[in-house]
Each structure stands twice: as structure tokens, then as C-alpha cells.
Amino acid sequence: xGSTYEILVERLARSFQRLVPGxxxxxxxxxxxxxxxxxxxxxAKSLGRPPRDVATEIAASGDLDGVAxxxxxxxxxxxxxxxxxxxASQLRALIGDERxxxxxxxxxxxxxxxxxxxxxxxxxxxGHLRSxxxxxxxxxxxxLVGNQVIARNHVGDWGTPFGMLIEHLLDLGEDRAIAELxxxxxxxxxxxxxSAFDASEAFQRRSRARVVLLQGGDPETRRLWHILVDQSVxxxxxxxxxxxxxxxxxxxxxxxxxxxxxxGVVSDLDALGLLEDSDGARCVFPPGFTNRDGEPLPLIVQxxxxxxxxxxxxxxxxxxxxxxxxxxxxxxxxxxxxxxxLAMVFAVARRxxxxxxxxxxxxxxxxxxLGPDRKMYKTRSGETVKLVELLDEAIERAYExxxxxxxxxxxxxxxxxxxxxxxAAIKYAxxxxxxxxxxxxxxNRMLAFEGDTGPYLQYAHARLRSILRRAGEVELxxxxxxxxxTPSRSLALALLGWPDxxxxxxxxxAPHRLCTYLFDLAQRLTAFYEACPVLNAEGAVRxxxxxxxxxxxxxxxxxxxxxxxxxxxxx
RNA sequence: GCGGCUGUAGCUCAGCGGAUUAGAGCAUCGGUCUACGGAACCGAGGGUCGGGGGUUCGAAUCCCUCCAGCCGCACCA
Numbered sequence: 001x002g003s004t005y006e007i008l009v010e011r012l013a014r015s016f017q018r019l020v021p022g023x024x025x026x027x028x029x030x031x032x033x034x035x036x037x038x039x040x041x042x043x044a045k046s047l048g049r050p051p052r053d054v055a056t057e058i059a060a061s062g063d064l065d066g067v068a069x070x071x072x073x074x075x076x077x078x079x080x081x082x083x084x085x086x087x088a089s090q091l092r093a094l095i096g097d098e099r100x101x102x103x104x105x106x107x108x109x110x111x112x113x114x115x116x117x118x119x120x121x122x123x124x125x126x127g128h129l130r131s132x133x134x135x136x137x138x139x140x141x142x143x144l145v146g147n148q149v150i151a152r153n154h155v156g157d158w159g160t161p162f163g164m165l166i167e168h169l170l171d172l173g174e175d176r177a178i179a180e181l182x183x184x185x186x187x188x189x190x191x192x193x194x195s196a197f198d199a200s201e202a203f204q205r206r207s208r209a210r211v212v213l214l215q216g217g218d219p220e221t222r223r224l225w226h227i228l229v230d231q232s233v234x235x236x237x238x239x240x241x242x243x244x245x246x247x248x249x250x251x252x253x254x255x256x257x258x259x260x261x262x263x264g265v266v267s268d269l270d271a272l273g274l275l276e277d278s279d280g281a282r283c284v285f286p287p288g289f290t291n292r293d294g295e296p297l298p299l300i301v302q303x304x305x306x307x308x309x310x311x312x313x314x315x316x317x318x319x320x321x322x323x324x325x326x327x328x329x330x331x332x333x334x335x336x337x338x339x340x341x342l343a344m345v346f347a348v349a350r351r352x353x354x355x356x357x358x359x360x361x362x363x364x365x366x367x368x369x370l371g372p373d374r375k376m377y378k379t380r381s382g383e384t385v386k387l388v389e390l391l392d393e394a395i396e397r398a399y400e401x402x403x404x405x406x407x408x409x410x411x412x413x414x415x416x417x418x419x420x421x422x423x424a425a426i427k428y429a430x431x432x433x434x435x436x437x438x439x440x441x442x443x444n445r446m447l448a449f450e451g452d453t454g455p456y457l458q459y460a461h462a463r464l465r466s467i468l469r470r471a472g473e474v475e476l477x478x479x480x481x482x483x484x485x486t487p488s489r490s491l492a493l494a495l496l497g498w499p500d501x502x503x504x505x506x507x508x509x510a511p512h513r514l515c516t517y518l519f520d521l522a523q524r525l526t527a528f529y530e531a532c533p534v535l536n537a538e539g540a541v542r543x544x545x546x547x548x549x550x551x552x553x554x555x556x557x558x559x560x561x562x563x564x565x566x567x568x569x570x571x
Numbered sequence: 572g573c574g575g576c577u578g579u580a581g582c583u584c585a586g587c588g589g590a591u592u593a594g595a596g597c598a599u600c601g602g603u604c605u606a607c608g609g610a611a612c613c614g615a616g617g618g619u620c621g622g623g624g625g626u627u628c629g630a631a632u633c634c635c636u637c638c639a640g641c642c643g644c645a646c647c648a
Contacts, residue, residue, distance in 0.1 A: 026588080038590055041629090051628095074591045075628080119648085159648060255648080281646050291644055292572060303646040310648045337642055339575060367576075368641080376641095405610075433584060436576060438641075445583070449610045451596040452584080456610085463608060470607070516585060519595080526612070535607040571610085 051076030104146030157254035163211035168193035428454025
């Protein structure tokens with residue numbers, strides 16, 4: 001069974017397609033009725049008939065009998081109002097349904113999501129926030145609808161900087177280096193390597209020689225490299241735990257993983273006749289890409305020095321994900337500046353036959369996190385801001401707010417709650433605006449308990465839970481859903497829209513649509529509280545109102561969960 | 572120069588597969604109620620939807636053009 005919206009579309013489409021095959025009712029929610037269908041005008045146009053005439057015919061078709069009534073309005077809109085009995089039965093069906101009407105994808109798809117991607121031996125900073133948070137929300141939402149998610153944390157664990165990093169590790173001594181890395185002091189380590197490299201030509205020579213050893217597979221060098229990787233991955237895991245992100249060390253499949261596949265990428269492209277030599281570099285020139293002189297733009301897979309560019313790695317990753325992991329969908333949660341590069345990689349992969357048209361492949365691009373000055377978010381001294389420090393500050397502020405409010409929690413619980421609120425604040429602020437936009441990082445606004453914020457939604461949920469706790473045991477199955485007034489009916493309609501909100505968020509890889517839905521739900525709740533006292537009501541009315549509260553609470557919890565945000569019982 | 576993204580109320584943002592009076596939050600102003608959790612609710616003011624053209628009965632939404640900001644445009648990933 002589909003959502004209420006889907007049922008309406010399906011039934012309306014019968015009339016529409018009888019008139020014009022392939023036409024769409026263009027069904028939307030409406031302020032004037034429960035739904036409105038805007039597709040009549042287009043149909044009337046192609047038929048050359050007056051729109052109102054066509055609308056009247058569709059209204060009289062009986063397609064919505066037993067479900068809703070249709071009223072013709074304005075130039076030819078169909079205003080649709082659900083029959084009370086149908087509405088009630090739709091709501092009753094949600095009571096025993098853990099997923100609240102959300103149907104599982106059948107058969108499940110395999111979705112590979114590439115996100116987070118920090119660099120080994122480098123601090124995680126705000127630049128990684130968006131990829132991590134958006135990617136994790138998409139992963140959770142995909143799992144919620146039954147898809148199999150394979151997370152790929154494409155960490156930067158290879159390349160010329162590793163010569164320098166390994167030499168620095170040796171200079172520090174293994175023990176000291178490990179100590180520095182294990183406490184997450186990656187900035188100090190990296191900057192130490194950097195300044196040694198900048199200061200000493202001898203160090204530079206050693207670094208270059210070390211790169212050669214690393215690439216040549218020298219066992220001792222590989223061992224040292226592994227130390228860097230393992231320590232970093234352990235640190236990343238701590239950050240993910242603090243953020244409540246589902247990535248694990250198993251999801252780390254770094255650049256180095258593809259090393260053995262790179263030669264194959266080049267030789268296969270060559271065999272396909274796609275490879276061209278340009279200034280000594282081996283390139284593919286996908287159509288439609290030009291450089292600043294209007295000449296074809298190359299995707300460089302092998303550099304003049306025989307080294308492989310990251311395009312080769314990305315192509316190998318596509319092959320692995322499609323060929324070995326059998327992905328039905330590839331999502332790359334990567335910043336907008338990479339748009340051209342990824343578009344070229346995808347284009348080449350398609351041409352090479354490594355990325356069939358049946359596989360959805362999308363660059364889930366996002367804008368930057370800005371500081372108060374609307375420039376890239378940096379510290380006053382111009383350095384990047386550590387992700388953990390950002391989170392710690394948010395936790396501290398949330399904690400203080402809880403203290404000031406005087407909640408009767410023990411300190412450990414208060415800590416935990418503050419952590420949940422802080423995560424909610426930061427994640428929701430990131431997820432709730434349209435991905436492609438830049439947004440200004442403003443803890444005050446994010447942590448506010450009013451307005452369109454994560455904490456507000458958590459609060460809306462906690463408030464419902466409080467009511468439900470006080471109500472005690474109630475047989476919600478007995479709810480009749482008579483929906484006696486506008487606020488309760490409006491709330492009910494929102495509850496029925498949950499599956500559509502999830503579908504829409506997944507379709508556009510757009511978590512903000514889910515945010516918008518949840519915030520709208522929370523707002524309808526406040527209107528509902530005003531008009532419908534719950535605990536003071538009696539009999540069937542009380543049961544119905546409690547049932548609405550229960551459905552709303554569960555919808556909020558499920559929705560927040562899909563975003564990676566906890567829904568605490570009390571606040 | 573070419574390409575991409577962004578430009579909607581004082582501020583932060585939805586809406587952009589065209590459709591009935593352009594929505595929300597914050598802020599401002601004015602109200603409500605011994606509160607099922609006042610971290611509340613109700614109401615008001617506030618917008619040439621960056622500018623200009625075009626398509627259409629109808630455009631914030633589609634097309635063209637211009638302006639502004641950010642980003643990308645061959646061997647660092």
C-alpha cells in the first residue's frame with residue numbers, strides 16, 4: 001500500500017490518462033483543501049477544451065469514490081478533500097506500524113555512499129563537517145527504507161605528503177609520534193612535518209626517497225605508513241563517536257586501496273581507444289569539457305612522471321563499486337568545487353562502460369561553512385577550526401543552558417543530554433538548508449530552543465513523550481479519528497505525509513526536505529495543543545488525541561533518527 | 572574568457588517538474604492564559620522574489636540577457 005498521496009495520484013491518474021496518455025495530475029498539498037490537482041490546465045490545453053469543462057468531467061469520473069471528494073475551483077483546479085472514513089482508516093493503519101506507513105524498497109538497492117573523507121595525519125576540521133553529516137543522514141535514511149548501504153570513507157592515505165610524514169615520524173621516534181597521534185594532536189604532527197620539510201633540503205631529499213620506497217612496497221616503510229593510517233583511523237573513530245556518526249573503521253577504504261587497480265584503469269582505457277597522449281601525460285578527453293582557451297579539457301589518469309593522478313583512483317573506485325560491490329546507486333557527498341572533476345570522471349566511466357546507465361550516479365554537492373564575516377569559517381588567526389573543538393563548545397553551551405534551567409538530572413545525565421542537544425544543533429543547522437547553499441555557522445542560532453532548530457524538534461518530541469508517559473496505558477487501537485477540528489485534522493494530514501517526505505528527501509539526496517517536514521509537523525503540534533487538551537479530555541476524544549500524540553512522537557523520533565539526531569525522552 | 576553554484580521580508584532560510592491572496596523562523600510591535608512542560612500560544616507590520624526582456628490565459632519557478640558574490644578551468648589530492 002502506498003501513502004495517502006500515492007493512492008490519490010494513482011486514482012486521479014486514471015482520469016487524466018484516459019484524456020491524455022502520460023499526463024500527470026500534478027497533485028500538491030493545498031491550503032484550500034487537503035490536496036489540489038493542478039494538472040487539468042495542461043490537459044485541457046492539449047485537448048483544446050475549456051479547463052473548467054475538463055475539470056468537471058474528472059470530478060464526475062468517480063475515481064476518488066470512497067476516498068475523497070473533488071471540487072472544481074478557479075480556472076480549473078481540483079480541490080480534494082479526503083472522506084473522513086478514509087482518513088480515519090489511513091491513520092488507524094499507522095497505529096501498529098513501526099515505520100508509520102513507510103514501505104520498504106523491494107527489492108532493496110545497494111547504495112554506495114562516499115562521504116567524510118578526512119586525510120590521514122591531518123586534523124578533521126569544519127571542512128569535513130558537511131560531508132560527514134549529510135552523508136550520514138543519507139545513509140541512515142536509505143537504510144530506513146530498506147536499502148543496503150555501503151559506506152565508503154575515501155580517506156586521503158596516499159601520495160607525496162607521506163614521504164614527509166613518515167620521515168617526521170622517524171625523527172620524532174615511533175613512540176612519541178604514536179603518543180602525539182593517539183591523543184588526536186594531528187595538527188601538531190602535520191605541522192611539524194610541514195615545517196621540517198620547508199626548513200631543510202636534506203629532509204626534502206629524505207622525504208622524496210621515502211615516497212619512492214613507499215610506492216615500491218618496502219616492508220619497513222609500509223609498516224611505518226601503517227602506523228600513521230591506524231592511528232589516524234582510530235582518531236577519526238573517536239570523532240565519529242562524538243558526533244554520533246555511523247562510520248566505522250571497516251568503512252575506511254582509502255585511496256591506497258585502489259593502487260593495484262590503477263594500471264588496469266590505464267591499460268583498459270587504452271584498449272578502449274579512449275586514451276590520448278598529451279604533453280607526455282595520458283589523458284581522456286570527455287566531450288563537452290573545455291579549458292580557459294576553449295580547448296578540450298583532459299582528465300589526466302597518468303602523469304608525465306608515470307605517477308597516477310587522483311582521476312585514476314576515482315575511476316578505479318567506480319569500477320570497484322559497480323563491478324565488485326554491485327552498486328545500484330553511487331552517491332558522492334563531496335564539496336561543490338569538485339563538480340567538474342567528478343562530472344569528468346563520471347563521463348569517462350560511462351564511456352568506458354564501467355558505469356551503466358542503469359546505475360544512478362550523483363555528486364551530492366554542498367556549499368561551504370562560513371564564519372560570521374561570511375568568509376570560509378576560520379579561527380581568528382586564520383587556521384581551520386577543529387571539528388572536536390566546535391562540538392565541545394556546543395556541548396558546553398548546551399550544558400550551561402541545562403544548568404541555568406535547573407533540570408533535576410544528575411550530572412552524568414545532564415552531560416549526555418547536553419551532548420545530544422549539541423549534536424542536534426550542529427547537525428540540524430547543516431542539514432536544514434538546501435545543500436548547495438553556503439551557510440553561516442552561528443552557534444547561538446543553532447542552539448536556540450525556539451524556531452527552526454534541532455533542539456526545538458527534540459523538545460517537541462520530549463513534550464509529547466511527557467504527555468504520553470502521564471497518560472499511562474491506553475489502547476490506541478481504539479482511536480476513531482473523528483478529527484473534530486481543523487488543528488487535529490491538519491496534524492493528521494501531516495502524519496500521513498511522512499512517507500512522501502522521506503521519498504522526496506531521498507529522491508533529491510536532500511535531507512533538508514525531511515527537516516522542513518519535521519518542523520512543519522512540530523508547528524502543527526502547537527496549534528493542536530491549543531485546540532485539543534489531551535490529558536484533560538475524556539473517553540474516545542482522549543484516546544484519539546493520545547493516538548495523534550503517539551503517532552506524532554514516533555514520526556519525530558523516526559525522522560530525527562533518519563537525520564542522525566537523537567530524540568531524548570526528557571529535556 | 573568558459574563553466575558551475577548562489578542572489579526571495581531588517582536577519583537566517585523554505586518554495587523553483589508554472590497555477591487560486593509569495594511562506595516560515597528570528598528580530599520588532601501588540602495581545603492571551605494560575606500553564607496536559609511558559610523553553611508556550613494568538614495577532615500585526617514588513618517583500619518591485621538581484622535588474623531587464625521573452626514564452627504563457629498565468630512565471631519566484633521555464634528561456635535569453637545583464638549585474639553581484641563564491642568556486643572550478645592539465646599532471647596536489
